[in-house]
Amino acid sequence: MLTALIPWVTAGNLLSQRDNICANTISNVIALLMMLVFMAQIPINIMYWNEGGQIQCWLTLLAIAVCPCVPLLNQLQLALEAKLTLVVLFSGYLIVTAFHLGHQANAHYYFILGVFTVPFIFQDHAQGLVKAIVLYFCLLLILLSNTQPYFQDTSNAYIQFVATTNLLSLAIAGLCCALFVQRNTSIDREKINFERQRSDTLLLNILPVSIAKRLKSSSKPVADYFEEATILFADIEGFSALSKSHSPINLVNLLNELYSEFDQILNKHQLEKIKTIGDEIMAVCGVPEINVCHATQVCSCAIEMQQCFEIFCQKHHLKNGLRIGINTGPVVAGVIGRNKFSYDLWGEAVNLASRMESHGESHKIQITESTYNKVKDQFKLFYRGNIAVKGLGEVSSYWLSCDTD
Secondary structure (H helix, E strand, C coil): CHHHHHHHHHHHHHHHCCCCCCHHHHHHHHHHHHHHHHHHHHHHHHHCHHHCHHHHHHHHHHHHHHCCHHHHHHHCCCHHHHHHHHHHHHHHHHHHHHHHHCHHHCHHHHHHHHHHHHHHHCCCCCHHHHHHHHHHHHHHHHHHHHCCCCCCCCCHHHHHHHHHHHHHHHHHHHHHHHHHHHHHHHHHHHHHHHHHHHHHHHHHHHCCHHHHHHHHHCCCCCEEEEEEEEEEEEEEECHHHHHHHCCHHHHHHHHHHHHHHHHHHHHHCCCEEEEEECCEEEEEECCCCCCCCHHHHHHHHHHHHHHHHHHHHHHHCCCCEEEEEEEEEEEEEEEECCCCCEEEEECHHHHHHHHHHHCCCCCCEEEEHHHHHHHCCCCCEEEEEEEEECCCEEEEEEEECCCCC
C-alpha cells in the first residue's frame, strides 16, 4: 500500500506546479479520490448493515482494494492498462450499485462525469478508444436510469441517504473538474501568449519592426521600391588569418563582442542591419522607414564604426583593419523565404556599395559620388579618382575622413 501511495504523492506535487497535468497523473488522482470516497462510505454502510448496507460494504471494500492497482500499473509504465482498470472499476462499481439500490440512489449520474473526464484520461491514446468508452458510459447512463432495487428488504431511508451523498459527491467532483479545466485552460493560454511573445521577439530579431507587423497582419508578399537609400558594407581585412590564429570559441567571442558594439552604433544612427555574412556586415538607412538624412547618418555611423574597431583592435592586440563601402541610390526591398524569413535589398545601388567595400582599403571608408553629393558639406572628403568596377565600368569614388575635428 505504501508503494502504491508514492505515485499519488508525486501527483500531488505535480498539481502544485504551474504546468499541464499529464494523463497518468489524472488517472492516479482520480483513483485516489475514488478510494477516499469509498472509505467515507464504509461507516454509512455499516450503519445500515441490515437494511442493504452489507452488500454495499463488501463492494466498497473490494473497490478500495482495486484502487491502488491504477498507480502501480502507471509506475510499471503500463499506462493503458492502468486507465482501463480505472474504467472497469468505475463502471463496475456503479453498475452493481445501480442494480442493488435502484436508480433512486443516483449512482448512474456519475457516468456523466465519466463522459467528461475520459478525453483527459485517454488523451495520449487513440481517439477511437476514447469514443468507444464515451459511448459505453452513455449507454450505461441510459440503461441504468430506470433500474429498481434488487433486494426488497433494502430500506428507503438507506437509499435516500446514499442518493443524497451521491449528489453531494457528484457536485463536489463536478466543481473539481471545472477548476481543473479552468486551470489547464489558463496554463494553455499563458503558454500560447509566451510562445507568441517569443516568436514575435525572434521575428523582430530577424526583420524590421514595420516589416514584421506587415507579415503578421497580411499574407501578401512584402516588396517595396525606395527611390533613395544609403547602403553600407563593412568587412574585416585579414579575417581568414585571424580565424586560423584563434580557437573557434575565442573567435566567436571576439566577433560577438565586436558585432554587439556595431549593433549599438547602427541603432544609434538609425541604420537597419540587413545581414551578416561571415565577417561582413550589410546595413541600410532609409529602408524600410523613409529617412531624408539617410546619407548623413550612414556616414556618421561608418566613422564611429571605424573608431570603435580601432579601439577593439588595441584592446585585443589585433592588427586587422576595417573596410567600409557606402553608396546611395534606389533599391528594392522585400522578404524572401518560407521557413526562414530574410529581409534583403536588391539593385545596382546595393551592388555598387558592395564594390566600394571590396575595392576599398583597410582603415578607410570609401563612398560613391552619389553619396558624396549629399554629404560633401558635412564631412571631410578626399577625391580618390576613378576605379574600375565590374559590370559598371569606371566609377568616381571618395574617401570619407574619420577625423571629426
